[in-house]
Amino acid sequence: MSVIVEGLARRFGTTAALDGVSLAVREGEFVALLGPSGSGKTTLLRVLAGLEPQEEGRVEIAGQEMAGVPARERGIGVVFQNYALFRHMNVFDNIAFGLSVLPRARRPRRAEMAERVRELLRLTQIPELERRWPDQLSGGERQRVALARALAIHPKLLLLDEPFGALDALVRREVRRWLRGLHDRLGITTLLVTHDQEEAMELADRVAVMERGRIAQFDTPAALLAGPTTPFVAGFVGEAARLEGRVAGGVLRFVQPGLPPLAVALPDGPASAFLHPRDVVAHPAPEGPLIRLARATAEGTARLVVELADGATLDAVAEPQGEWPQRQAACRLEITGAQVFAANGARGAAAPLRLAEVR
Template sequence: MLELQGLTRRYGTEVALDDVSLTVREDEYLTLLGPSGSGKSTLLRVIAGLEAPDAGRVLLDGRDVTGLPTHRRGLGIVQQTYALFPHMSVFENVAFGLRFREVAPVTDAAEVTRRVAAMLDLVGLSGLESRAPGQLSGGQKQRVSLARTLVAEPRLCLLDEPLGALDANLRERMTVELRRIRRALGVTFLHVTGNEAEALAMGDRMIVLDRGRALAVAPPAEIFARPADMRVARFLNAWNLLPGRGGADGFEVETPAGPLRLPAPAPAERAATYGVPYDAAWISRDDAPPRPGEAAMPARFVASEFLGSRVLYLLRRGDGKVFEVERHLSREAPESYALDETLAVRWRVADVGLFDEAGLRIPVPDPAGALA
């Protein structure tokens, strides 16, 4: 459907996009994750035609649209700031795109009414047609903005951090609603966000961008379980990353008390970082040696954070850095620990990720013998 070929965009000496290539499929939800300054919004603006790339092409259905203006591309754009007309009602805001679009404007009043009513019903705003934007909540304004874009029936909808201005409860509800609406219409969504939970929850696939380069493009579950790059693991905010030295017989982490040797899932001569997912570790008061297939590390309790469905425990490693353990309350009850209590954190060696000096993941055999 949409193909990006070697897109590069510079602002003086700063490279915002660095040779980005990507294919967006028909009828999919693609999320784009990256930190501030990674090039996310620049990429969206180049796709939309709001900025021209310095190199590369944008193809839609095989047709080069790189030089076409925004209104000729047939794309929809939903912005974080809603961009509603404050002097128009909800109905008039949604109808605007139908009545005044350059290609095939809808002039029949009955057809405009029918299509606007159907779209407002889909986004859950029936009965609010006569309200002004100033009379709406943040979530309602976002739905109006979405309805105004989708009523024009674009095949691809670009969403630029659409949930960023919403509070946590609204953001969670709109996460579900956006997926429902997309499925109902069969429209492809490209959703830009700086929130890792949002990107993981919403995308059929996700792309991770950093410093203008695409580090990973894969289904969220694959990126979460096997991040291809240490920067990806860091952006996900779900991995403990321990620097050290790998060898044929394990991995060594330096601590004030001397080196701590940890078992690795494979020969680790090239490894420079040892990764343990937050939710793959558990806390033990037992100082017994780890069982076969397990690893253990002494740590001291610092604090815990209650996050609704889960608890995040913060512990101090022997090298002074923080080690985080996530406990899902649907699977196990929370525990209480005393400040500075000596504990052990444990994990299965099979859950470990190894990264080389360049930050790239080192493939290791999975239990079936394939590389993961």
């Protein structure tokens, strides 16, 4: 089921929750809507589900215009952040609920309904829970029950609104990887709302980064990291630090002391550079910026917080073959690359300067 959104607008008073949103999702695609709180991602999901009215623009799902189509007739599965399970119903009845309220002409017979529920219990790997009550379930189990209930009506579009927010980190990682595997098996077009970058990058085929009711960039995870098109995307995706500087003659020099200049093909003038921690490598040195924090990563490398001469801090990594860095030790910083935006919005990828190029 494909989804096409064109010029969508939704306002709450004087606030534009959605401001001319356009989006095209391919059939069978897994798309994440990523952005900070208040960016409009949940409002967009609710408009697609028919739970919020569209004031302007067009929504088309599977080739059908959705204006005036009520939520119950859209054939969409929705999983909310709090799962919205009925506490007075056991797991079996919660999953069966969507089938039991279908119009009589489409409602399956009782035996078919029971077969469908048990099929979903097996699919979501919780067949032993059918007679449990919601209060007897763990967070991960509730999430699977909510997903099974959304899948019961055979939706071709699945909407997930922050479905992992109530889970601890270990369970969240396990459940989201299971969910991606389930998506690949079923081929259901899926939209996930999240503010968690790791979640979006791991799960989605493409990610729509939202800012103040608009889509700032819609691309693959790799493309978002390698080629952000706006300063907002560059700063929001990938834990990038923003540093100010000035370009003169193709050389970017930073305001902060102790940082090496970079080569960049941008016009002369002020510029903002966005550096991911992997772009900044700390080498031992007799003097220079100080290492304030050091922590090990699962990959065996050291992530550092380095304090510059003006008191600003910068995330970095330790040189791969060096000794384990010590807190309060001095270092020399090497910048291997950065995304740079000029004041006019032009973007350029910066690279280290050879010694002979530094003037």
